[in-house]
Amino acid sequence: MNSDALQSYLHDHIPLSRAMQVTVIDISLDRLVLGAPLAPNINHRDTVFGGSASALAILSAWSLIHTRLRREGLTARLVIQSNDMRYDRPILGDFTAAAGLPDPAAWDRFVAVFRRRGKARIAVASTLECDGQAVGGFQGAFVALATDQPSA
Numbered sequence: 001m002n003s004d005a006l007q008s009y010l011h012d013h014i015p016l017s018r019a020m021q022v023t024v025i026d027i028s029l030d031r032l033v034l035g036a037p038l039a040p041n042i043n044h045r046d047t048v049f050g051g052s053a054s055a056l057a058i059l060s061a062w063s064l065i066h067t068r069l070r071r072e073g074l075t076a077r078l079v080i081q082s083n084d085m086r087y088d089r090p091i092l093g094d095f096t097a098a099a100g101l102p103d104p105a106a107w108d109r110f111v112a113v114f115r116r117r118g119k120a121r122i123a124v125a126s127t128l129e130c131d132g133q134a135v136g137g138f139q140g141a142f143v144a145l146a147t148d149q150p151s152a
Contacts, residue, residue: 001067003027010059017059020052024063025096029071030104032064035096048091053128057138058083060099061124065142072111076144081121083140091130097138099126110144118146 001009003024010017010024021040026033034056041052062078069076101107102125114120121143128136 001027001070006063006067010063014059016055020055022056022059026098027067029068031098031100032060032067033096033098034060034063035094037094038092041095045090046092048095048130050085050087053087053091053095053097053136054083054085054138056095056097057085057099057126057128057136058140060097060126061138061140062142064099064101064124065122065144068107069144074111074114074144075147076114077147078142078144081141081143083138086137087135088137089133089135091128091135093130095128095130095135097126097128099124101125102139114144114146118148120144 007024010022019040020036023035025035036056038048041048043049058080065078102123106122110120110122121141123141126138127134
């Protein structure tokens with residue numbers, strides 16, 4: 001899945017991403033970067049609204065797993081199970097969220113469990129940046145469910 005296809009998918013299936021004007025900046029096997037401008041995500045203090053920052057971090061992490069599953073030829077319903085968000089400094093302008101796996105070796109285990117059980121969980125992290133500086137961070141767990149499995 002290339003950047004344009006992912007951006008279209010997000011805007012079509014997750015309307016909040018369109019309202020936030022989310023763009024796909026980079027997709028690689030180990031890293032996925034999304035960006036968003038300040039204007040549609042601004043709060044009453046002229047900084048990025050915390051919910052927008054959190055949403056972009058979650059979207060980047062979800063998108064990383066989504067695109068990697070597609071590369072594996074796997075179809076799954078991917079849901080967030082838990083998350084921890086950290087806001088280190090105000091976000092004063094356009095911002096990005098770069099997602100990666102804290103434990104890259106976990107991917108093979110995740111795929112093996114998913115293939116065997118039709119359900120698997122993996123941890124993802126995302127770093128928020130503005131003007132080249134880290135401004136926050138996200139850690140979360142996502143669960144992939146085979147499309148024939150009931151929702152948890």
